[in-house]
Amino acid sequence: MWLLPAVFMAFFLIAPILTIFNLAFYPEENIWPHLYNTVLGGYIYDTLILIIGVGSTTLLIGVSTAWLVTMYEFPGRKIASRLLLLPLAMPSYIIAYCYVEIFDYSSIIQTTVRDIGGFELARDYWFFEIRSMGGAIFVLSIVLYPYVYLTSRAAFLQQNTSMLEAARMLGHSAHSTFFKIALPMARPAIFVGLTLALMESLNDVGAVEFFGVNTLTVGIYSTWLGRGNMGGGAQIALILLGFIFLLIVAEKWARRGASYSHTTRRIRPITPEKLQNWPAFWAVIICYLPIILGFVLPVIQLVSDSIEFVDDTDYVAFIGYAQNSLMLSGAAAGLAVGIGLFLSYSERIFNVKLVGWIAKLASVGYAIPGVILGLGIFISLIAFDDVFGTMLEFFGVANASSEMWLSGSIFAIIFAYLVRFLAVSYGAIETGFGKIPTSYDHAAQSLGHNKTSILGKIHLPLIRPALATALILTFIDSMKELPATLILRPFNFDTLATHVYEIASLEIFEEAAISALLIVVIGLIPVHILNHMMKVPTWRDGR
Amino acid sequence: MSIISKNKFSKSALGLTALIASLGSDAAMAAEQINIYSYRQPFLMQPIIDQFEADTGIIVNSIYANKGLVEKVKAAKGKDIADLILTVDIGRLIGAVDAGLAAEINSDILTANIPAEFRDPDGKWFGITSRSRVVYASKERVAQNNITYEELADPKWRGKICIRSGQHAYNLALFASMIAHHGEAEAQKWLEGLKANLAHSPKGNDRAQAKSIYNGECDLAIANTYYMGKMQTNEKNPEQKDWAQAIKVIFPNAQGEGLAGRGAHMNLSGVMVVKGAKNKANAVKFIEYLSNDKAQALYAEANFEYPVKVDVEVSELVQSWGALKADKLPLATIAAHRKRASELVDIVKFDD
Known part of the structure; x- marks a missing residue:
């Protein structure tokens, strides 16, 4: 009853990706000699540097802040533990713009440098260039680290304190307890967050193109959309998928052979250790700096850009855009969690590798650049419409086969979000399941429960935090999504993100600042809920 | 899968599509209208579109994007997707024509308003501004x-x-x-x-x-x-x-x-009618409108471009x-x- 629909659903979700695979077999011309001799090396090099840079930076920020706010007590810890999620609400194309403004020639920073040094022109003095690889790594990391923070904090909160105490009693320093016990225990969870951050940087176009970094994604754009070679673009997309595949294999490897569920229920909540003087000072700096850089500074920039335009904004129209955004993101988040749950549960109860692998394959959608995924979805829905329309004509509906039944509807957008963000929900839910010992299943089974009632009575209550995380992350991600929405939306249909695009279409972002700010503000609501969820004592606390 | 569940599926699919049709394309049911895919920015098109709607009573539905629209029309394989495409450069325009997406347009107004060097001899594309x-x-x-x-x-x-x-x-x-x-x-x-x-x-x-x-x-x-x-x-x-x-x-x-x-x-912004367009007559009306004195003057004054129509003045600023x-x-x-x-x-x- 479970298996067949699971396989069917997984195949449905990978249809757009398979479509892109299929396109790769029919290139308009063979681009490889040209690419190989010219820019391919550069694309791969830039892509590698970008993901290594973003990977290490997000790990550093995400894990260290999560550890500090979980294990220690210092001034402002509680607030920091919530605010650290704020940058999640910030779309990468907006933060990239903000930082260009912040470090710009006319910015306060550079003006001050010129005043102090007595310089006039940019060529008179050295100032670091934000529009560079370094800049791209910085802006992406500062908005993507919350993925790592979120997953590692959840893992640290649920860790077995008695093991940590045992380690300390056996003479390990706090330092070595962290590296020898806590970090290895949290590795699978941390890796989930890291994978999400990396996939997000692989598919990024807004920030990367703006900063002149030539990743594979930029290469796909120029081949497919610039040179009109759809198949060629799809082939470069395959290399990109190769990268993702390596990530997935690495993640499996990170979890190899280990079962991380606890064997004991005697787990007490963590009592944070009090920090004082310098250690407390550094803890404050480490935890608040990412918040300032990833949220406070960019928001100040947006607000100051907005002031000029406050009067010209049509706030009534905004309500409509916001409704559309909420409706699409809500539907996508609900479906993504439902399907993610369904797939991971099928995998668990049948222990069938196939479902897991198909789900993994489907989740590569996260790393496919939006426009390309949008076109892949469009092509597969057109195929569906062909069949469906012909069927309708058979039943006497005139001209049904020339209608765009699904491909022209908002279903296409929801489908795009689903394919795109399944990785997020599946990842979170799968980790949630991973923490439940299989002995629970066996016990319930021996007490006469069937598979459905085990899910309802045992698993669901236990993985509720994971479900909430999945729901909220997919919601926020959907709110921020731009390129696929832009290309798939029906006529006269705007969301907040497409509205930002339309105002910013003049290539002046200032006028879009208000809408951008609104995306951030609305994004804050789910971030707040997420914070609330994390605060709730975990299921282990004697329930 | 049994026959019953198949029927169930097609029923729910029908319901779904009806729902979607009512959500997405209710505009498609009104009588006189055109559907536009535009690479051209909304701020520039909207004043002209508003004027066109007021003057003709034809409703204009539009989608703006800076990437992928031609590819989307191509992927729709002749389905009723859009009536015309507006581009900001000649390359993409002729690219779409070469992909077989363009309809041939014969219009005396367009021939009179747009000089020969700014349009396709077969009437498959027209320049609007340069x-x-x-x-x-x-x-x-x-x-x-x-x-x-x-x-x-x-x-x-x-x-x-x-x-x-x-x-x-x-x-x-x-x-x-x-x-x-x-x-x-x-x-x-x-x-x-x-x-x-x-x-x-x-x-x-x-x-x-x-x-x-x-x-x-x-x-x-x-x-x-x-x-x-x-x-x-x-x-x-x-x-x-x-x-x-x-x-x-x-x-x-x-x-x-x-x-x-x-x-x-020189480069130009231009327009083409999509082959098989359902509202072809209205689409042609729209292009003719874009080539008239009023619209050309608006492009010249509001966006500082060179009008293609010869007797429309270039803005003073541009002349300076x-x-x-x-x-x-x-x-x-x-x-x-x-x-x-x-x-x-x-x-x-x-x-x-």
Whole structure:
């Protein structure tokens, strides 16, 4: 009853990706000699540097802040533990713009440098260039680290304190307890967050193109959309998928052979250790700096850009855009969690590798650049419409086969979000399941429960935090999504993100600042809920 | 799967589609309308569209995006997706025509309003406005008032030129014109020379290049004419007026004989009707509307472009930049070299 629909659903979700695979077999011309001799090396090099840079930076920020706010007590810890999620609400194309403004020639920073040094022109003095690889790594990391923070904090909160105490009693320093016990225990969870951050940087176009970094994604754009070679673009997309595949294999490897569920229920909540003087000072700096850089500074920039335009904004129209955004993101988040749950549960109860692998394959959608995924979805829905329309004509509906039944509807957008963000929900839910010992299943089974009632009575209550995380992350991600929405939306249909695009279409972002700010503000609501969820004592606390 | 569940499926699918149809395409049921896919920015189209709706009673539905629209129409395989496509460059327009997406249009009004060099002889595409890709030069640091595109590769400009990505459609069209005039080998050498003269690797948009002149990163920039007007009249962001203040517009290849005096490279924004368009008659009406005096004057005044209709005045601001001598190279020729231009950009690693 479970298996067949699971396989069917997984195949449905990978249809757009398979479509892109299929396109790769029919290139308009063979681009490889040209690419190989010219820019391919550069694309791969830039892509590698970008993901290594973003990977290490997000790990550093995400894990260290999560550890500090979980294990220690210092001034402002509680607030920091919530605010650290704020940058999640910030779309990468907006933060990239903000930082260009912040470090710009006319910015306060550079003006001050010129005043102090007595310089006039940019060529008179050295100032670091934000529009560079370094800049791209910085802006992406500062908005993507919350993925790592979120997953590692959840893992640290649920860790077995008695093991940590045992380690300390056996003479390990706090330092070595962290590296020898806590970090290895949290590795699978941390890796989930890291994978999400990396996939997000692989598919990024807004920030990367703006900063002149030539990743594979930029290469796909120029081949497919610039040179009109759809198949060629799809082939470069395959290399990109190769990268993702390596990530997935690495993640499996990170979890190899280990079962991380606890064997004991005697787990007490963590009592944070009090920090004082310098250690407390550094803890404050480490935890608040990412918040300032990833949220406070960019928001100040947006607000100051907005002031000029406050009067010209049509706030009534905004309500409509916001409704559309909420409706699409809500539907996508609900479906993504439902399907993610369904797939991971099928995998668990049948222990069938196939479902897991198909789900993994489907989740590569996260790393496919939006426009390309949008076109892949469009092509597969057109195929569906062909069949469906012909069927309708058979039943006497005139001209049904020339209608765009699904491909022209908002279903296409929801489908795009689903394919795109399944990785997020599946990842979170799968980790949630991973923490439940299989002995629970066996016990319930021996007490006469069937598979459905085990899910309802045992698993669901236990993985509720994971479900909430999945729901909220997919919601926020959907709110921020731009390129696929832009290309798939029906006529006269705007969301907040497409509205930002339309105002910013003049290539002046200032006028879009208000809408951008609104995306951030609305994004804050789910971030707040997420914070609330994390605060709730975990299921282990004697329930 | 049993027959019953199949029926169930198709019933729920029908319900679903009915729901979706009511959500997505209720506009499609009204009588007189057109559906537009536009690369052209909304701020520019909306005033003209509003006027058109008021004058004709035809409802205009539009989707704006800067990427992927032609690809989407192509992927729709003849389904009823859009009636016309508006583009901001000749390359994409002719690309769509070459992909077999365009319908042939016969209209006496269009033939009368749009000069032959700005439209397809078969009526598959029409230019609406034209713009030149010119040189912005620092008033302070550049003495000369004449320049050629060829000269931009001269080592005397080493480290002094700014430009956006070589793969951008505007640059590809310019590079394509160099291939057309000089042949591929020469054009490649020129592109290498230009690359060597760049102050930094290409990034940002045309306006960002103007800013780079203002702040002293470079002395010359390559950009479209109308951005100058946009910056000069930017009340909301007066900083851009300062950028414009630091700059003079030089129309390249304005003097001399032969290639040196061939005139400045021109590109156009244009439109095509999609083959099989359901509202073809209305679509043609819309294009005719875009070519009339009112719309042409609006483009000229609001966006500082050159109207294609000969008797419509260029705006005063645009005239203040100097007389335009336009390169007469046929637009179809430029479009034909676009792909090779894109490859040359890769070969000389222009964007690295």
